[in-house]
Amino acid sequence: MDEAARAEAFYAHVSGGGKVEPDDWMPDDYRAAVLKFVEMHANSELMGVLPEREWILRAPTLRRKLALTSKVQDEVGHAQLLYRVAEDLGKPREQMLADLLAGKTKFHNVFHYPTRSWADVGIIAWLVDAAAIVSQQALRDSSYAPYARTMKKICWEESVHIMHGRDVVLTLMNGTDAQRASVQEALDRWWGPLMQMHGPPTDPATDRDLIWKIKAKGNEQLRQEFLSIYVPRIWELGLTVPDPLLAYDEAAGQWVYTEPDWAELRSVVTGHGPKSQERLEFRREARDATQWVRDAIIGPVGTAAA
Amino acid sequence: MSDATPAKDRVWEVFRQEAEGDPMVHGGSVKAPDEELATHYAREFYGRRQESERLWIVPREAITELDDPDLLKPPFDRSFKRPGGFLIKHKLEAARERAGTAPAEEAGE
DSSP states (O other), X not given: OOHHHHHHHHHHHHHTTOOBOTTSOOOHHHHHHHHHHHHHHHHHHHHHHHXXXXXXXXXXXXXXXXXXXXXXXXXXXHXXXXXXHHHTTTOOHHHHHHHHHTTSSOOOGGGGSOOOSHHHHHHIIIIIXXXXXXXXXXXXXXXXHHHHHHHHHHHHHHHHHHHHHHHHHHHHHTSOHHHHHHHHHHHHHHHHHHHHTTOSOOOTTTOHHHHTXXXXXXXXXXXXXXXXXXXXXXXXXXXXXXXXXXXXXXXXXXXEOOOOOHHHHHHIXXXXXXXXXXXXXXXXXXXXXXXXXXXXXXXXXXXXXX | OOTTSOTTOEEEEEEEEXXXXXXXXXXXXXXXXXXXXXXXXXXXXXXXXXXXXXXEEEEGGGOOOOOOHHHHSOOTTOGGGSGGGOOOHHHHHHHHHHHTOOOOOOTTO
């Protein structure tokens, strides 16, 4: 069977719900698509700990400190699991880290923004993690089987994080007027990035990640799911969502909202967010400072192309 | 694998037991230069939340894989003895296209 016919059979296999294992034959474009997807996910888990890490020493109680530390540890663990999956597709871990720190690969928009108060930490752990889990649950049946299996494990571990976030928010909402105001203020700042997080709607006819079942749902479907579950939960606390157009249209069967600022999204994920460079620099310093440990344990790495 | 993989780093597959008496089930893999570190990493990723009774840590090279369908799912249905046992439609389409003898597409197709 020649290459093109083999590829056609492969695309039919994955589009029809078939699974792929690491040592199966794959067309180059499928391999590249999965790698890009998983690599960005791994990058996001690694960079995603930094906004919350900044609050470990400032958390209000010992229990919150321990919970936050545990969450950060979990997320780094998720990054490790995902880099492992990506490595088996042919890109070494060192290369992925080098590309991230050189700004050649991306991580999710929400992790490029500052955390200004403890309320931010609650909003992130509750709503950002919730938006992420909506995406991640749709990956548990990915055509690329190692990714699907890893996502099942990650989703199970993430469910505790959302509970932690919601607990932080509820504690603040049941506190003083100033605490309630801080939650509303944090929500006002985070709503924009949250609405951008799932990305602009894509055309199902040309979205290869969807056609090849690398992911099961399109961006708009994920955003609608997030809104359906979490907007009522936001409103029931007496909080307002800073979008005057946000409403559920019964007739259309979906939420209507102000168009997210896609220009902001593009600018942020290409490294122009308020905290992008500072956080990447932190990672560069950490990598350089710990190079001696990696050299001692696994030996110096032969340099791949920069 | 690329040249940039350090010579000492190896992949270890991790199997875990969910509850006493359960079979060992593949959980995933870790990367480590030796068995001791591999065991520590396996514990971190597959045991830190007290979710496993037991772990097996196995170098990937030690695993022999069998996925030949002739051995695992041999065609004993004897469909080759029946006219409906051969579906040539797609193979015929592909062969005609390659030979340039595919019929012109019908209107409305």
